[in-house]
Amino acid sequence: MNTRARGRHVEVRVDRGLPTAFEASTPSPGPGELLVATRAAALGPDDLKAFEGCVLSGEFAGDVLAVGPDVASSLVGSAVAVLGYRPCARCHRCLDGVSTACADIGLRGRTIDGGLSGAVLVRTSDVMVLPPGLSHEQAALMHRVASALRALHRGPASPGEAVAILGGTPLALATCAVVLAAGSGRTAFVDDHAGCRAVMEHLGARSLERPSEASGWEDLAVWLGGYGADVVYECAGSAESRLEAVELARPAGSVVLLAHDDTPVTMDLNLIVMGAKRVRGSCHYALSDGRVALDLIARSLVNAAALVGRTVSILDVLADPEFLDGFTDCRATIVQWPASAEVNLA
Numbered sequence: 363m364n365t366r367a368r369g370r371h372v373e374v375r376v377d378r379g380l381p382t383a384f385e386a387s388t389p390s391p392g393p394g395e396l397l398v399a400t401r402a403a404a405l406g407p408d409d410l411k412a413f414e415g416c417v418l419s420g421e422f423a424g425d426v427l428a429v430g431p432d433v434a435s436s437l438v439g440s441a442v443a444v445l446g447y448r449p450c451a452r453c454h455r456c457l458d459g460v461s462t463a464c465a466d467i468g469l470r471g472r473t474i475d476g477g478l479s480g481a482v483l484v485r486t487s488d489v490m491v492l493p494p495g496l497s498h499e500q501a502a503l504m505h506r507v508a509s510a511l512r513a514l515h516r517g518p519a520s521p522g523e524a525v526a527i528l529g530g531t532p533l534a535l536a537t538c539a540v541v542l543a544a545g546s547g548r549t550a551f552v553d554d555h556a557g558c559r560a561v562m563e564h565l566g567a568r569s570l571e572r573p574s575e576a577s578g579w580e581d582l583a584v585w586l587g588g589y590g591a592d593v594v595y596e597c598a599g600s601a602e603s604r605l606e607a608v609e610l611a612r613p614a615g616s617v618v619l620l621a622h623d624d625t626p627v628t629m630d631l632n633l634i635v636m637g638a639k640r641v642r643g644s645c646h647y648a649l650s651d652g653r654v655a656l657d658l659i660a661r662s663l664v665n666a667a668a669l670v671g672r673t674v675s676i677l678d679v680l681a682d683p684e685f686l687d688g689f690t691d692c693r694a695t696i697v698q699w700p701a702s703a704e705v706n707l708a
């Protein structure tokens with residue numbers, strides 16, 4: 363059915379843990395808003411967990427269907443990528459220009475509706491027009507590449523420096539692709555997931571299981587140059603991994619914490635004080651990071667293809683709601699949405 367033709371569209375929400383199609387009224391964009399028809403969205407194994415009721419996917423790109431009364435009509439038909447989060451634009455952090463640390467941030471596909479939908483209402487301030495030649499499928503990777511770029515800004519690895527990445531997550535994979543593209547020297551990836559290690563090896567990182575004994579970490583430090591890594595990007599978020607990240611950074615080195623986790627960490631802060639180490643957090647990304655990410659992908663300066671595990675149609679997703687089961691490595695599943703808006707409800 364062509365739902366859009368009669369003011370209706372299909373959107374895919376998490377219902378009892380499974381992606382489920384619902385028909386909904388198509389909204390009209392208000393001032394400062396755009397209506398976007400998604401054409402490609404990225405999903406990972408975690409996207410179905412604990413986000414009951416939300417439209418899936420915080421990573422998507424599409425075409426502008428309609429614009430609000432104060433928005434240039436020339437944008438209609440433009441291909442755009444959408445920020446994976448929505449800052450409130452009101453709190454003191456947003457007003458100070460630090461919207462990445464917004465106190466009331468909405469996370470698409472998690473706390474607010476995401477993009478696996480035939481019609482998504484977004485603010486003009488939350489979209490980026492795609493550079494020429496970039497596909498919607500490539501642009502759906504913007505979110506994870508931009509998040510990795512933000513981490514690189516927070517804890518820069520200069521060309522030739524030794525880098526370690528801990529934790530088998532999609533963001534760890536994107537970070538690996540970005541630091542290698544930036545010219546990192548010896549680059550190690552540590553995680554117990556064999557599938558993730560194989561992907562990292564393919565990118566060019568040395569991959570190893572998480573050492574169970576101190577001697578294993580010491581061997582890794584030697585391989586990284588003798589004293590540890592110049593920069594450690596910690597993507598697992600566990601208390602153990604955060605402590606290991608600080609220990610693995612060389613004296614005067616840096617640690618960037620990318621993962622959110624509520625588990626308290628007990629740590630001797632003298633590791634940081636006496637080691638003269640720097641520990642910084644990195645969360646979300648700015649619109650400028652998103653634009654750079656799209657440009658790097660368009661110019662093939664980041665190995666975006668290595669971030670994708672498979673590409674499927676939304677029709678395949680609806681035919682097999684358990685399609686994400688068993689696909690657990692850190693690569694994205696790209697879901698394509700047909701341009702015609704022809705989506706059959708299950």
Ligand SMILES: [Zn+2]
Nearest residue numbers: 450453456464
């Ligand atoms: Zn805010």
